[in-house]
Amino acid sequence: MNKLIRIGALVAGLAAAMPMASIAADLKIGVVNMREVMAKAPQREAITAMLKKEFTTRQDELRKLDKQIQGKVEKAQRDAPVLSAQQKIDIKRELEQLNTDFRLRQKAFEEDLGRRDNEEGRKLYLKVTQAIENIAKNGGYDIILARETVPYISERADITKDVLGALSTRK
Secondary structure, three states: OHHHHHHHHHHHHHHHHHHHHHHHHHOOEEEEOHHHHHHHOHHHHHHHHHHHHHHHHHHHHHHHHHHHHHHHHHHHHHHHHHOOHHHHHHHHHHHHHHHHHHHHHHHHHHHHHHHHHHHHHHHHHHHHHHHHHHHHHHHOOOEEEEHHHOOOOOHHHEOHHHHHHHHHHOO
């Protein structure tokens, strides 16, 4: 009796799996490595150049302020033996103020740069998803998965190079 129940369960399991196997065999699945695409897209280079140009002036100002602070610190150290107590206090306050100003400017610079990079990254992401959709439609894919979510995939299903190629033509 137990053997009959096991055989029945096995037959039922196989019967249930047969339609799934048939459906899976008919699916065309592709996988794209989004990290690689976002890093290697030709547009990423243009974004980097644009942001560098946009933020160069502020970055140069920060470097100039940093050199100014370093110069004042070195001067204060050299002159320390001949400075009065009040002069030392005044220099210390001035350096603290300059350091505070530098940190605030640096933080604002980093936040603004990050915000702009995210904005441009979102624009690039839209271009990437459009390229993926076009490849999926033209290639007859039923589903495209992100490589980061799939533990194993064969090279045959990887469309990352196709996506990068499509982005190269869309600069």
